[in-house]
Amino acid sequence: MNDNRIENAFKNCAKKNRAALVTFITAGYPNLKTSQQILDTLPKAGADIIELGMPFSDPMADGPTIEAAGHKALAGGHNTLKTLEMVTAFRKKDKSTPIILMGYYNPIYVFGVEKFLKAAKKAGVDGLIIVDLPSEEDDELCLPAIKHDINFIRLTTPTTDDNRLPKVLKNSSGFVYYVSMTGITGTAISNFEKVGDAVRRLKSHTDLPIAVGFGIKTAKDAAQVAKFADGVVVGSALIKALDNSLQNGNITKNSIGAVHDLVRDLAKGIASIKK
Amino acid sequence: MDKSKPNSLKNGPDENGNFGNFGGRFVAETLMPLILELENEYENAKKDPLYKAELAKLNKDYTGRPSPLYFAERLTKELDGAKIYFKREELNHTGSHKVNNCLGQILLAKRMGRTRIIAETGAGQHGVATATVCARFGLECVVYMGATDVERQAPNVFRMKLLGAKVIPVTAGAGTLKDAMNEALRDWVTNVDDTYYLIGTAAGPHPYPAMVRDFQSIIGEELREQFLEKEENLPDAIVACIGGGSNAIGIFHPFLDDVEVKLFGAEAGGYGIEVENGHAASMTGGKPGVLHGNRTYLLQDDDGQILEGHSISAGLDYPGVGPEHSFLKDSGRVTYAPITDKEALEAFQLCTKLEGIIPALESAHGLAQVIKIAPTMDKSQTIVLNLSGRGDKDVETVSKLLSSKDFGDKNAGEEL
Numbered sequence: 114m115n116d117n118r119i120e121n122a123f124k125n126c127a128k129k130n131r132a133a134l135v136t137f138i139t140a141g142y143p144n145l146k147t148s149q150q151i152l153d154t155l156p157k158a159g160a161d162i163i164e165l166g167m168p169f170s171d172p173m174a175d176g177p178t179i180e181a182a183g184h185k186a187l188a189g190g191h192n193t194l195k196t197l198e199m200v201t202a203f204r205k206k207d208k209s210t211p212i213i214l215m216g217y218y219n220p221i222y223v224f225g226v227e228k229f230l231k232a233a234k235k236a237g238v239d240g241l242i243i244v245d246l247p248s249e250e251d252d253e254l255c256l257p258a259i260k261h262d263i264n265f266i267r268l269t270t271p272t273t274d275d276n277r278l279p280k281v282l283k284n285s286s287g288f289v290y291y292v293s294m295t296g297i298t299g300t301a302i303s304n305f306e307k308v309g310d311a312v313r314r315l316k317s318h319t320d321l322p323i324a325v326g327f328g329i330k331t332a333k334d335a336a337q338v339a340k341f342a343d344g345v346v347v348g349s350a351l352i353k354a355l356d357n358s359l360q361n362g363n364i365t366k367n368s369i370g371a372v373h374d375l376v377r378d379l380a381k382g383i384a385s386i387k388k
Numbered sequence: 389m390d391k392s393k394p395n396s397l398k399n400g401p402d403e404n405g406n407f408g409n410f411g412g413r414f415v416a417e418t419l420m421p422l423i424l425e426l427e428n429e430y431e432n433a434k435k436d437p438l439y440k441a442e443l444a445k446l447n448k449d450y451t452g453r454p455s456p457l458y459f460a461e462r463l464t465k466e467l468d469g470a471k472i473y474f475k476r477e478e479l480n481h482t483g484s485h486k487v488n489n490c491l492g493q494i495l496l497a498k499r500m501g502r503t504r505i506i507a508e509t510g511a512g513q514h515g516v517a518t519a520t521v522c523a524r525f526g527l528e529c530v531v532y533m534g535a536t537d538v539e540r541q542a543p544n545v546f547r548m549k550l551l552g553a554k555v556i557p558v559t560a561g562a563g564t565l566k567d568a569m570n571e572a573l574r575d576w577v578t579n580v581d582d583t584y585y586l587i588g589t590a591a592g593p594h595p596y597p598a599m600v601r602d603f604q605s606i607i608g609e610e611l612r613e614q615f616l617e618k619e620e621n622l623p624d625a626i627v628a629c630i631g632g633g634s635n636a637i638g639i640f641h642p643f644l645d646d647v648e649v650k651l652f653g654a655e656a657g658g659y660g661i662e663v664e665n666g667h668a669a670s671m672t673g674g675k676p677g678v679l680h681g682n683r684t685y686l687l688q689d690d691d692g693q694i695l696e697g698h699s700i701s702a703g704l705d706y707p708g709v710g711p712e713h714s715f716l717k718d719s720g721r722v723t724y725a726p727i728t729d730k731e732a733l734e735a736f737q738l739c740t741k742l743e744g745i746i747p748a749l750e751s752a753h754g755l756a757q758v759i760k761i762a763p764t765m766d767k768s769q770t771i772v773l774n775l776s777g778r779g780d781k782d783v784e785t786v787s788k789l790l791s792s793k794d795f796g797d798k799n800a801g802e803e804l
Contacts, residue, residue, distance in 0.1 A: 169692075169693065170561070170693040170694045171561075171566065171570050171680075171694050173416070173570050173573045173574060173577075173680075174416050174418075174574075174577065176574075180560065187693060192691040193691055193692070217678075218414060218678045219678045219679060219686075219688070219692040219694070220691055220692035220693070221692070222677060222678055222692065223675075223677055223690070223691065223692030224691075224692065244416050245414045245415060245416060245678065245681075246414065247413065247414075247415060247417050247420040249412075249413050249420065250412060250413065250414060267417070268417045269417060270416075270417045270418040271418070272418050272419075272420075272421045272422065272580055273417060273420075273421065277421060281417065292418065295418050295577060295578055295579075295580045296577060296578040297574050297577060297578065300578075
């Protein structure tokens with residue numbers, strides 16, 4: 114074992130003959146304290162890897178659920194620094210679960226790329242997924258992140274053809290995130306077969322693990338995707354579970370449990386597929 | 389790039405779509421192959437004489453180009469300084485410069501075999517122009533418009549519907565142009581196979597800023613010819629209003645290397661540049677950031693969250709600006725300054741009374757800049773305003789504003 118948490122997480126799951134569960138939550142939603150509690154307890158509920166969403170005012174790849182969560186977090190005073198502080202607090206208790214920050218470039222650009230990467234590494238961030246930085250813009254953040262020993266996880270999509278894939282995969286590390294559809298987060302997958310074909314095509318181009326995200330809502334969806342993918346990413350469904358537990362926008366005693374229940378369910382779905 | 393003039397300001401963008409430090413292609417991977425295809429198709433179209441001929445014919449017979457260059461005699465007399473000319477883009481079909489870009493892009497969409505056109509709009513001028521060219525070519529048209537703008541620009545919404553477009557109100561955020569653009573991008577990322585995104589301003593990911601500029605540059609090219617004929621010289625100054633900046637880049641670009649021609653951009657100063665979140669002057673009051681596919685000056689907070697901004701004019705109410713303007717600001721070639729709502733409204737009235745021309749509130753910002761500059765210039769000098777749109781759409785807004793005695797005050801203004 115080396116010290117790359119992402120690599121280790123996928124290896125551990127492979128040893129258990131199953132895919133990895135990657136869970137997304139929005140940092141600072143519904144408030145900082147609850148968000149931290151959910152984050153801290155996700156691994157125990159069954160998350161192998163955590164994506165922590167950095168709220169942005171204009172999240173162009175996200176559907177209404179994640180957009181609204183981000184806006185509410187920002188309205189509550191959340192910012193980039195607080196997201197990093199959440200990771201620091203998490204790392205005090207958990208040394209092994211990888212944390213990937215997911216978001217958009219502008220808050221990082223404004224924070225200062227070098228300053229951000231130093232702070233992220235120090236906090237215990239393992240990887241970054243930045244939606245609006247395609248490989249054409251690798252000089253901005255991807256290459257500097259690699260220098261700071263932070264994985265830059267690339268999104269590939271149904272429009273990324275075989276000619277383009279090598280360019281997209283060139284500076285990818287950690288794993289490859291396959292976006293299951295042309296569309297935004299929170300939409301349902303219409304054709305699992307097609308997603309499976311796409312993942313098999315990707316595998317012929319890279320040895321990195323492939324995680325599939327967008328449109329996975331239930332344990333049944335997760336199991337279907339686990340048949341061909343190394344990782345299953347769930348985001349909007351978790352935020353929605355949290356939304357449904359709120360009363361007038363405030364947390365209830367069931368809020369954290371609602372997220373945990375779904376995570377446990379998804380983990381069971383994934384574990385039902387032996388690899 | 390013109391290799392014979394390595395220092396020309398007209399060389400941008402580079403192959404990655406950058407104008408100096410600004411521009412680029414900051415889009416999701418799903419869209420990346422689409423904008424590369426668009427870039428490729430645009431490069432081919434530029435070399436195709438048939439494409440060029442079809443566009444030229446439409447510009448002439450459908451839009452009514454060339455737009456006249458008009459000497460504003462009474463305004464000149466009133467301001468008692470430089471001779472004032474208007475480049476009359478407001479006389480174009482659909483009432484603004486927007487149609488120049490829409491025709492260029494709709495022919496491109498047709499070449500690419502796209503059958504569904506989407507667009508964003510603020511004041512509705514670009515939406516109307518897009519709906520118009522879609523009707524003309526029999527293509528499906530979907531226009532995203534902030535819910536707030538749908539309400540305050542009702543006549544344009546009705547025009548779009550008459551033209552056969554589907555207008556989708558966007559309720560996210562403050563329901564203005566920025567939110568409409570987010571939603572249009574979401575549509576495009578979902579409907580990649582048949583959809584063409586017809587961006588209305590010289591912003592967004594490469595190649596849009598360069599492409600829109602090229603289509604709008606006909607304004608400056610005509611002006612050069614017309615002015616040489618009338619005055620046997622180039623103008624001493626050119627003024628245009630800046631939202632995203634497409635009319636401005638169109639009239640500025642052919643003159644960028646003529647350093648004796650001073651260029652002025654009028655940004656939306658709203659309630660005043662000192663009022664937090666009370667203006668939409670992204671260059672005077674913002675800082676560089678990344679949004680909607682490009683790096684440019686943006687209104688944003690310390691955390692990089694984008695602010696909404698405010699302007700009396702829905703067409704200037706955007707927190708960003710085209711990347712080439714950001715480059716021209718930093719290079720010092722163009723002087724950008726804010727014009728307040730109040731100044732724009734005064735200019736609107738003056739132009740109407742003295743010249744019998746009702747300008748769009750957007751263009752009235754440019755006119756207010758002319759009113760500031762012209763009196764400081766010598767009577768032998770000349771200044772040209774890009775009169776980018778007509779004000780029929782604004783008459784109701786202005787009527788409400790003029791009956792409000794608190795006009796110009798932030799708290800009163802919000803209710804309008």
